[in-house]
Amino acid sequence: MKILVINTGSSSLKFRLFDMRGLVRLASGLVERIGEARGRALLRYRTAAENRERTVERSGPITDHGRAMEEMLSLLGEAGLLAHAGELAGIGHRVVHGGEVFHRPVRIDTRVLEAIAELAPLAPLHNPVNLVGIRAAMAQAPDVPQVAVFDTAFHQTLPEHAYLYGLPYRLYEEHRVRRYGFHGTSHGFVSRQAAGFLDRPYGSLNIITLHLGNGASGAAIRGGRCVDTSMGMTPLEGLLMGTRSGDLDPAILLYLAREAGMDSDELDDLLNRQSGLRGLCGDNDMRTVIGRAEQGDGRAALALRIFCHRLKKYIGAYSAVLGRVDCLVFTGGIGENAALVREMACRDLENLGFILDRQRNLHRTEGIRPIHDDASPVRILVVPTNEELEIARQVVEVITPSEVQTS
Ligand code: ADP
Numbered sequence: 001m002k003i004l005v006i007n008t009g010s011s012s013l014k015f016r017l018f019d020m021r022g023l024v025r026l027a028s029g030l031v032e033r034i035g036e037a038r039g040r041a042l043l044r045y046r047t048a049a050e051n052r053e054r055t056v057e058r059s060g061p062i063t064d065h066g067r068a069m070e071e072m073l074s075l076l077g078e079a080g081l082l083a084h085a086g087e088l089a090g091i092g093h094r095v096v097h098g099g100e101v102f103h104r105p106v107r108i109d110t111r112v113l114e115a116i117a118e119l120a121p122l123a124p125l126h127n128p129v130n131l132v133g134i135r136a137a138m139a140q141a142p143d144v145p146q147v148a149v150f151d152t153a154f155h156q157t158l159p160e161h162a163y164l165y166g167l168p169y170r171l172y173e174e175h176r177v178r179r180y181g182f183h184g185t186s187h188g189f190v191s192r193q194a195a196g197f198l199d200r201p202y203g204s205l206n207i208i209t210l211h212l213g214n215g216a217s218g219a220a221i222r223g224g225r226c227v228d229t230s231m232g233m234t235p236l237e238g239l240l241m242g243t244r245s246g247d248l249d250p251a252i253l254l255y256l257a258r259e260a261g262m263d264s265d266e267l268d269d270l271l272n273r274q275s276g277l278r279g280l281c282g283d284n285d286m287r288t289v290i291g292r293a294e295q296g297d298g299r300a301a302l303a304l305r306i307f308c309h310r311l312k313k314y315i316g317a318y319s320a321v322l323g324r325v326d327c328l329v330f331t332g333g334i335g336e337n338a339a340l341v342r343e344m345a346c347r348d349l350e351n352l353g354f355i356l357d358r359q360r361n362l363h364r365t366e367g368i369r370p371i372h373d374d375a376s377p378v379r380i381l382v383v384p385t386n387e388e389l390e391i392a393r394q395v396v397e398v399i400t401p402s403e404v405q406t407s
Contacts, residue, residue, distance in 0.1 A: 002026070002087060003392040007094040008133025010125070011035055013068045016388040017081060020089070020396050023389065026081050031068040037061055041068075043075040054079075065136040073140060085141035092395035093134050094185070094387070096126035098150030099176065105153065105394040108134060108146040116148065122176060122233070147395040154184030157225040162321075165232075179237075181229035183211045187219040188226075189390035190331045190383040195224075197368045198327065198379060206322040208315060211385065212341065213332035214242040214284070218311075220318035228321050230314055236271055239314060240307045242284035245275035247310070277303045286334045286341070308344035315345065319352050325378050328354060330371075331385040342371065346380065353377035 001021055007014040012032040019026055027045035039062030044055050056075060062068050076082040093108070099119040106112055113131065120127045130148075138146055163179040164172060171177040187209045194209075195202040202224040209219045216239040220228040230238025230246075240246045248271075256262045262270070270279075278284035280303035283292065289307075292300035319325050329335075330342050339361050346356045355376035360369070372380040 001089045001396070002082065003090050003092060003395050004082075004088050005092045005094070005388045005391045005395075006133055006137060007388075008065065008129055008136075010129050013065060013072065013133060015072055016392070017076060018389065018392040020392060023393075025389070027076060027079065028388075029072065029075060031062060031071050034062050034065060034068050039068075039071075041071045041075060043072075043079060045079050045081060065132045066139060069133075069136045069140045086143055088141060088144045090145045090147055090395040090399045091137050091141060092147050092149055092391040093130060093137070094151070094391060095130045095134075095148045096151050096182070097123035097180065098148075098152045098156075099180070100156070100178075102148070102150045102153055103156040105147050105149040105391075105398050107398050108138070108148050112148060122180070145395075145399045147398045149185060149391045149394050151182045151184050152180045154188040155179075155181030155219070155226050155229050158227060158229065162228045177233055179229070179232045181217070181219070181226070182231045182235045183215065183217045183219075184226070185387045185390050185394075186211045186331060186385045187217075187221070187229070189387065190329050190385050191219075191221050191224075193368060193383050194327050194329050194379075194381050197370075197381065197383070200326075205326045206324050207327045207329060208318045208322070208325055209329045209331065210239075210311060210314075210335055210345075211332045212239070212311075212330065212334035212338075215244065216241045216246075216332065216334070218314045218318060220321045222322055228318060240310045241276045242286070243273045243276045243278045245271050245279070277307065280306060286338055290338060290340055304341070304344070308341055308347075311341070311345035312347075312349065315349065315354065316352065325353060327379045327381060329381050329383050331383050336382055336384050342380075342382070354380060356380060 003018045003020055005016045011034045012030060014030045016028045017026045027043055029043040031041045033039045038059055040059045042057050047054055062071060073085055095116060097119050099122055101115050116127055116131055134146060167177060191207045191209050192202055194207060195205050207221045211217050215235055217229060217231040218239060219226050236244050238246050253267055277289055281289060281299040283289050289300045289303055293304050334341055342361055343356060346354045355373040356371060357373040361371040368381060368383050370379060370381055
């Protein structure tokens with residue numbers, strides 16, 4: 001049973017092909033610089049015969065997402081992984097914003113396409129582009145079931161008191177202003193993985209998940225239901241990120257508009273692309289920031305401290321929201337790899353029940369690993385995220401009738 005997972009950006013298309021019997025990733029790849037003179041398509045896969053990793057690359061003009069999709073299918077065909085699109089059991093599409101409409105993944109039909117388009121004002125940079133990808137895939141594989149998986153869906157269980165802002169209620173009614181949260185596929189996946197690792201029913205656990213990549217967000221999950229999350233109406237709120245500010249006093253924007261004459265586009269660029277680690281120390285990549293800090297660079301060390309202070313505040317806040325915490329999960333490129341960040345985020349939290357084991361924290365192994373001290377009331381885990389596999393799993397759930405799933 002082959003499932004293709006597609007993540008469409010404005011000039012790129014990332015994809016992974018899975019065989020769901022055995023949950024094997026058959027290939028991953030990317031088509032980039034779509035619409036530019038020098039496009040590039042890349043495929044990585046493991047050859048069955050030699051069990052060797054192979055990379056195939058092509059370059060040339062790729063005029064639009066339809067051509068990108070053809071390129072992807074042709075690469076998969078040449079590698080002997082997919083004879084034709086009709087061989088796929090399903091295609092999963094990552095869609096950024098599902099608003100209040102989509103609480104779970106759905107099979108795509110005309111009504112779903114209209115609803116995703118209707119949500120475009122909430123995610124103007126993402127939803128329209130996601131739609132372009134879906135339409136291109138539907139044209140290439142008209143008979144294959146297509147499923148939309150939403151970044152926001154996992155957070156649709158948030159109670160009203162967690163998703164409403166302290167703004168006039170009519171802004172929620174008239175303009176849908178509320179917290180939606182993002183990275184939902186990852187928060188859902190790693191929290192379920194953690195429950196499996198701990199061999200406890202998902203519904204019995206209170207879990208804090210920290211997804212720390214270029215974007216970063218936290219979630220408080222009670223008995224398998226998300227009850228709070230740090231990203232808001234857009235992915236800008238909450239933790240400090242590579243280039244995004246995270247939380248700040250909204251009056252700063254008014255001040256900058258008044259005093260520095262900045263307009264909304266300039267403020268957008270400032271908050272989303274020039275802030276965070278980059279704004280504080282000039283680098284947005286955590287590896288570089290840590291490297292510089294270790295060489296004695298004061299500004300990089302400060303950026304790192306601010307990043308970890310913000311993490312600590314959210315761990316504390318979500319401990320209070322949940323009342324009892326069973327497990328803290330670190331994931332994403334930073335969460336999975338930066339031992340120093342985990343150590344700084346958990347430092348001095350012993351009284352709240354978070355006791356890290358320094359050696360375990362430094363020790364790197366594949367897969368899920370516990371990094372807490374044996375005496376720690378809260379289990380602290382590093383759980384590698386795999387959003388694409390989770391999307392593929394959700395596609396199977398949607399396209400398989402429930403009587404087959406349970407048999
Ligand atoms: P994205 O959000 O784009 O999926 P990732 O989850 O891959 O990003 O995370 C990227 C971040 O992870 C970058 O800041 C990168 O520096 C950081 N990172 C990756 N490996 C390490 C490492 N070994 N130590 C510290 N940070 C790392």
